[in-house]
Amino acid sequence: MEADATFDRVSAKYILAKRHEVLSQGIHDQQQSNGECHEDxxxxxxxxxxxxYELLNPSGDKFLRDTILAFNLAGRDTTASALSWFFWLLSENPRVVTKIRQEIITNISLHGQDNLDKLVYLQAALYESMRLYPPVPFQRKSPIKPDLLPSGHKVEANSTIMIFLYALGRMRAVWGEDAMEFKPERWVS
Ligand code: HEM
Structure with missing residues (x-):
C-alpha cells in the first residue's frame, strides 16, 4: 500500500536520525555524567x-517502526479530540478563560523560568473537559483468569468487560447534582 510505504520511509528517516543522536549523546553523557535524563x-x-520480553521479536527496525505507528495512532486523535472539546468549552465559558489567563499571568514570566506545576487551574480545566468529553469514550478489558471485581461481581476468564468512561464522567452519584456542568473548580482541593 502506498500509505504503508510512505510511513516506512518516514519512520526509517526518524529512526536513523535518532540513532545518530543517541550515539552522540551517549558520549556526551559519559563526559557530563549528570543524573538528569529526559528521554523521548x-x-x-x-x-x-x-x-x-518473550512476545517481542524485533527484526531490524520493524519493532521501532511499529512503535512509532502505535504512538501516532494512540496519541494523535486523542490529543486532537481533547483539545477540540477543551477550546470549545472555553469558548462557552469566558469565566474559565479569565481564570486561566490570570493564572498564567501570575505564574509564567516571559523571560524567567517557566513553572508549569503552578498552573493548577489550567490542569483542572483539562481534567474537567476530558470528564465531560473523554477522547476514549469507552474501553474493553478481558481477564485472563476468573476474578472478583471490587464491586463483588464475578468475572469469567476471557469475558469482555465494557467500561463506559463517557457515562462514568456524567454520573450524578459520583460527581453530584452539577455533574453536567463545566466546573474546573471541582478538581481543585
Ligand atoms: C489526551 C490525550 C490522550 C488520551 C485521552 C489517551 C487515552 C488513553 C487510554 C484511555 C488508554 C488506555 C489505558 C488503559 O487501557 O488502561 C491509553 C493507552 C495508551 N496510550 Fe494514550 N491517550 C492520550 C495520549 C497519548 C499519547 C500522546 C500517546 C503517545 C505518544 C499515547 C500512547 C498510549 C499508549 C502506547 C497506550 C497503551 C498503554 C499500554 O496499555 O501499555 N497516548 N491512552
Missing part, C-alpha cells in the same frame, strides 16, 4: 533490551 519515547524504545 523513541529513544527509550531504542534502548530497550527486547530480549527480556
Amino acid at each position: 519515547l523513541l529513544t527509550s524504545h531504542m534502548k530497550l533490551d527486547t530480549t527480556k
Whole structure:
C-alpha cells in the first residue's frame, strides 16, 4: 500500500536520525555524567533490551517502526479530540478563560523560568473537559483468569468487560447534582 510505504520511509528517516543522536549523546553523557535524563519515547524504545520480553521479536527496525505507528495512532486523535472539546468549552465559558489567563499571568514570566506545576487551574480545566468529553469514550478489558471485581461481581476468564468512561464522567452519584456542568473548580482541593 502506498500509505504503508510512505510511513516506512518516514519512520526509517526518524529512526536513523535518532540513532545518530543517541550515539552522540551517549558520549556526551559519559563526559557530563549528570543524573538528569529526559528521554523521548523513541529513544527509550531504542534502548530497550527486547530480549527480556518473550512476545517481542524485533527484526531490524520493524519493532521501532511499529512503535512509532502505535504512538501516532494512540496519541494523535486523542490529543486532537481533547483539545477540540477543551477550546470549545472555553469558548462557552469566558469565566474559565479569565481564570486561566490570570493564572498564567501570575505564574509564567516571559523571560524567567517557566513553572508549569503552578498552573493548577489550567490542569483542572483539562481534567474537567476530558470528564465531560473523554477522547476514549469507552474501553474493553478481558481477564485472563476468573476474578472478583471490587464491586463483588464475578468475572469469567476471557469475558469482555465494557467500561463506559463517557457515562462514568456524567454520573450524578459520583460527581453530584452539577455533574453536567463545566466546573474546573471541582478538581481543585
Ligand atoms: C489526551 C490525550 C490522550 C488520551 C485521552 C489517551 C487515552 C488513553 C487510554 C484511555 C488508554 C488506555 C489505558 C488503559 O487501557 O488502561 C491509553 C493507552 C495508551 N496510550 Fe494514550 N491517550 C492520550 C495520549 C497519548 C499519547 C500522546 C500517546 C503517545 C505518544 C499515547 C500512547 C498510549 C499508549 C502506547 C497506550 C497503551 C498503554 C499500554 O496499555 O501499555 N497516548 N491512552
